[in-house]
Amino acid sequence: MTPPRDALSHDRVLQAALALADAHGLDALSMRRLGAELGVEAMSLYRHVASKEALLDAMVDAIVRGWIDEHDASITDWRARLAAVMHRAHDSLMARPWAVELVANRPSVGDGRLRYAETITTALLDAGFTAQLAHHGLHIVDGTIMGFTAQQARRPSAVALGDRVRELYDGALASEYPGITRTIREHHDHDEEYALMVDLVIEGLARLRDGRMPARTGVGADYAIARA
Amino acid sequence: MTPPRDALSHDRVLQAALALADAHGLDALSMRRLGAELGVEAMSLYRHVASKEALLDAMVDAIVRGWIDEHDASITDWRARLAAVMHRAHDSLMARPWAVELVANRPSVGDGRLRYAETITTALLDAGFTAQLAHHGLHIVDGTIMGFTAQQARRPSAVALGDRVRELYDGALASEYPGITRTIREHHDHDEEYALMVDLVIEGLARLRDGRMPARTGVGADYAIARA
DNA sequence: ACCTGAACACCGTTCAAGT
């Protein structure tokens, strides 16, 4: 009655979970099915992961760890150094779109996520950013990666469903949504658009560092009142 | 045997779902519990919503619809006009953090989401952006709102858990994560930081429109190779 | 000491049986 495959381990469970989600989506990832995939009962998994939540956290951390490359530290141009991480993260997530919501919304902070944050923070500090601005910069870079990628990752399925969206393409809703109707058919390459956003953010960070940001457009309650 | 409360309706179900999630979080929102909250059995809800998925989509659309204010169209400064929507969206989501993952990840496109997209697109077109750049601009603005807000929304719970994070604050991990240790204690106001990001993005959009963007940092596979 | 089958307390949704 020895197990039909090699002994389980935390890493084998983790890898099987990633493979299962890659193959059949995040919804298909249940403890029961994951167990079946590994040739064991679901309960055996609890010997290696504390809970499904802990497993999801481990998956997130493994993915984020993949965004780091020790090699990047040798890039002397801080813009290129930041761009390298941002593009690697984007590629990583677009390769497994199911992971975006996990990475974007789980508050857990594992070593992978810490090393990723450290990489960005160090790049900014090395570039002469103050501690305060490096802190903001980390959040700006992280927010950009996640927000933009989440949006691109969720778009294909929208087109697949697309009852309303098709009407937009056909121009049937032109009177109600003239702006979208005018722009929706524009050429649209995900990687190209992401690269544009990366450059926009990095240029913005450079301007922040150098004190070249314009006056505020308005903060907090101000925006309710037109200020033109 | 008349129902103990007023007759159900799609809107009453929707409002109850929002209230339940507000009170007890998204995990507490089950059809059974939602029914109980309305004094009916879970199955009665299916008379007014096609499925739980459809209900979640309706919740998203109701929330996003709240980001629009007809008043904004009269703001002549396009920067202020964009900033108004971006700040309203942020406030709306920070008031119900459970909604961020829903809004950020659901691919459904309802009328609320369309009107929100139309507002941003029109603001950009009116400001002289080309159709192509307005299209990119919508994605840039939307990605910024969602990415940044998701990040801020997930942070409080991280601090609550915070085994590793506390060590960072204490400086115990200074040798492993020197950059984060140096920056983590910086003063940090969510609204202030978001306003910074909004201004950074709007300034970036203005520069895009005027053809003042710098040379690309690198796209696609290029980033794997140091280009400094 | 270790493992796991059955069980518990849930899900979303279906549908036949009731009125």
Add this chain to the structure above:
DNA sequence: ACCTGAACACCGTTCAAGT
């Protein structure tokens, strides 16, 4: 014709009963 209780096919997780 309308409504809904019971049922189905799942969940994550516990724990006592087995070896």
